Amino acid sequence: MYFFILHLSSFILFPMPPSFFHHLHPPTIPTAQARWRHTLAAGGTAIFLMLILGVTGILEMFYYAPNPAEAALSVQTITYHVPFGGFIRNLHYWAAQALIVVSAVHFLRVIFTAAYGHPRRFNYLLGLALFVVSIMLDFTGYILRWDVDICWPLTTGTNLLKTIPVIGDFLYRIAVGGNEVCETALLRFYTWHIFGLTILVVILGVWHAFRVRRDGGIAVPPPQLRADVTRIPRDELVRREVLTMFIVSIGLILLSIFVPAPIAAAMSVSIRESVTESVDVRAPWFFLWVQQMLKWGDPFIFGVLIPSIILALLALIPYIFPQPNEAEIGSWFPKSNRLAQIIVAIIGTIIIILTFINR
Amino acid sequence: MRRLLPLFSFLFFLTLLLVWWVDSRQPKPVELIPTLTGQPEYCITCHADLPEISASHPVETFGCVSCHGGERLALDADLAHSTMRGGANPSDLSVAEISCGGSNCHSGSEADDRDHIQRVMTSVQATYAGAIASIRYTFGAQTDLAAHFGIAAVSDDESQTGIKSLDAFNPAIDSNPMLQKFGENCLVCHLHAKPQEGEAFARQTGCAACHSTGEHTMSTAIPYTQCNACHNRGNYDLRTMTFVERTDQPTSRLADYYQPISQFTKCEYTLDCVDCHTRDETMGDGDIHANQASIQYVQCKTCHGTLTELPLTKTLTDPNDIVFRMAFLNPIMDLKLGDTIIVTEQGEPLWNARQLPDGTFEMVGKATKQYFTFRPVMGTACEQNPDQQESNYCHECHAVEK
Structure with a gap:
């Protein structure tokens, strides 16, 4: 990974002929929309985090043992005995948490700069799907620890599937590989995490990036409506990306050194018994808001239906709400898509409040 | 921008150096693979300075985890200790069966005399059945003196005493305030109860209450001071149902036996309790007994005989005799086949x-290793009636001045 960055930085420090990496970028992009304060560097950072997750994940696979007897012990082996294993695991953990945050920021940027309008509506859906798959990756990765603290989230999380009418039991069997959460679930989650969801993320991610280029690059008003028509060359864009990578890397490394990823004791008994012994009954932080709602009543309504409605509402934003005014595309908080902004702001605020209530 | 990039690439390099530096400062893990489990554990990375628990439990064989539990691979203290059985004491009765038990260890068969945990669980040291019955009878909560309750519920279908089970004594359901106070103040020394806070009640729990004679040490050579952790620490005041701690500062073994009106012969305070009192008396015999008197039976005459009888003896003919096992655990005597004990x-x-x-x-004293010789009463000038052998009769002539 870091050879890769150093390799890249050599491009910046010493003039070199354009490479494959340069050609991934458009020759020039609009100055105004290439600014940090416009993009928040969120989309690019998300890609970078996924690369880090891929590399650190592969390194962890050399030691991780996806069977119930050894899983938690192999995580302890990685954490305490593999050279730099704890550091790599912390990097993987923090990159995964950061990915959720950065993806959310990227989503908010797209909404609040009205960047989702035609022809980017489909790519908006791809992005949303990527976000959902990333959360599923985060959750499955959390479960792979297979220690006493994952019992409760695993049990409640998968039980939510059962509450879905008609197809619930079928989905549940797909998720856990049996009639109840037991040892088969670990291999399921492992395969989904390492293979199923990762493949999806790669396909959706490449497609998403491809559609960015295909849809005309970053969202901007048509040339005649632009206040600033200047453009920057891709060398400059690559420089900014590399600088971002350095900053993100430094942040991740410092977090990984000083704040270790959570770990708990191995389960000494089956999951069903461990659930009753488990001390930590809190969901992973990105599901705290759902867990808070589950305290209110019917698990299907609060655990499945409401999150699904929220997701559907977000997905429909480009299709059912007034289209942003062309002149306002790519500027912050345009008037023409206020409704979408307000709805997203309300949903976001509620999710944040629910998360903090349940802290 | 062109200046920021070199700056941040340098900072990035510095953080990588920091990763290496922090890693190089981690303690080097010390691995131990006990032959019994074959599974690596890293406890001695931090705990290398602990003494061996006993010669019978060499760390190379048992390691730490087979008794203590815990996360054997973790190098973080909180995680490593999070699943330890019984906290620092895996022999606490709540976990002793997992830590010390098992058919190959201390939950073996009664016939082999390896049912130690079952014995302790049902012994009066743990149940306090006799006192609970007496007190409940005294305060009108039961009409007979029979044992119905222990501190915890125990049962033994094969109990030879006729008492097959005891229910858990719950003083809260008795309306009599004296019984409630008894429940609060007077159970705490007994093994099924949680020790009370405070110096006077300081004892270890489970097997360690008797057998742990020092930091991380288990022994069958139990000095009287270990027994004194509970015995001789003061007296009960039955009028107030409280425990009155002793306030004197004993300076000799004789003075350390604290019962203000009691008398002792020289052997009673020179020897240790375990020199005379047996396994069955101290740990229980596996049956549920009604009270202390039903299990404690060794008297002066056990060793000294009476005017008309010599002490009972046995000549060792079986190499598998439990005697050799006991002598092996505490090798103070070179017992041989053919010896008479x-x-x-x-x-x-x-x-x-x-x-x-x-x-x-x-x-030979089990704990002191002191060597004594003695002779039977028969043929001496003693005039004691063979039917009157309780210690108070012997004390009449043989008690020492306090």
Whole structure:
């Protein structure tokens, strides 16, 4: 990974002929929309985090043992005995948490700069799907620890599937590989995490990036409506990306050194018994808001239906709400898509409040 | 921008150096693979300075985790200790069966005399059945003196005493305030109860209450001071149902036996409790007993005999005799096949008391390793009626001045 960055930085420090990496970028992009304060560097950072997750994940696979007897012990082996294993695991953990945050920021940027309008509506859906798959990756990765603290989230999380009418039991069997959460679930989650969801993320991610280029690059008003028509060359864009990578890397490394990823004791008994012994009954932080709602009543309504409605509402934003005014595309908080902004702001605020209530 | 990039690439390099530096400062893990489990554990990375628990539990064989539990691979103290059995004491009765039990260890068969945990669980040391019955009877909560309750519920279908089970004593449901106070103040020394806070009640729990004679040490050579962790710490005041801590500062073994009106012969305070009192008496015999009197039976005459009888003895002919096991655990005497040792009227060996060719006896203190010789009462000037053998009769002549 870091050879890769150093390799890249050599491009910046010493003039070199354009490479494959340069050609991934458009020759020039609009100055105004290439600014940090416009993009928040969120989309690019998300890609970078996924690369880090891929590399650190592969390194962890050399030691991780996806069977119930050894899983938690192999995580302890990685954490305490593999050279730099704890550091790599912390990097993987923090990159995964950061990915959720950065993806959310990227989503908010797209909404609040009205960047989702035609022809980017489909790519908006791809992005949303990527976000959902990333959360599923985060959750499955959390479960792979297979220690006493994952019992409760695993049990409640998968039980939510059962509450879905008609197809619930079928989905549940797909998720856990049996009639109840037991040892088969670990291999399921492992395969989904390492293979199923990762493949999806790669396909959706490449497609998403491809559609960015295909849809005309970053969202901007048509040339005649632009206040600033200047453009920057891709060398400059690559420089900014590399600088971002350095900053993100430094942040991740410092977090990984000083704040270790959570770990708990191995389960000494089956999951069903461990659930009753488990001390930590809190969901992973990105599901705290759902867990808070589950305290209110019917698990299907609060655990499945409401999150699904929220997701559907977000997905429909480009299709059912007034289209942003062309002149306002790519500027912050345009008037023409206020409704979408307000709805997203309300949903976001509620999710944040629910998360903090349940802290 | 062109200046920021070199700056941040340098900072990035510095953080990588920091990763290496922090890693190089981590303690080097020390691995131990006990032969019994074959699974690596890293406890001694931090705990290398602990003494061996006992010669019978060498760390190379047992390691730490087979008794203590815990996360054997973790190098973070909180995680490593999070699943330890019984906190620092895996022999606490709540976990002793997992930590110390198992058919190969201390939950073996009764026939092999390896049912130690079952014995302790049902012993009066743990149940306090006799006192609970007496107190409940005294305060009108039951109409007879029979044992119905222990501190915790125990059962033994094969109990030879006729008592097959005891229910858990719950003083809260008795309306009598004295019984409630008894429940609060008077159970705490007994093994099924949680020790009370405070110096006067400081004892370890489970097997360690008797057998842990020092930091991380288990032994069958139990000095009287270990027994004194509960015994001789003061007296109960039955009028107030409180425990009155002793306030004196004992300066000798004799003074350390604290019962203000009691008398002792020289052997009673020179020897340790375990030199005379047997396994069955102290740990229980596996049956549920109604009270202390039903299990404690060793008297002066057990070793000394009476005017008309010599002490009971047994000549060792079986190499698998439990006597050799006991002597192996606490090798104070080189017992051999053909040696004759004293046995109690119930057949328990007093294996540290061996008959000499001239008919006298030698004895080695289990904890003090002191060497004594003594002779039977028969043929001496003693005039004691053979039917009156309780210690108070012997004390009349043989008690020492306090």
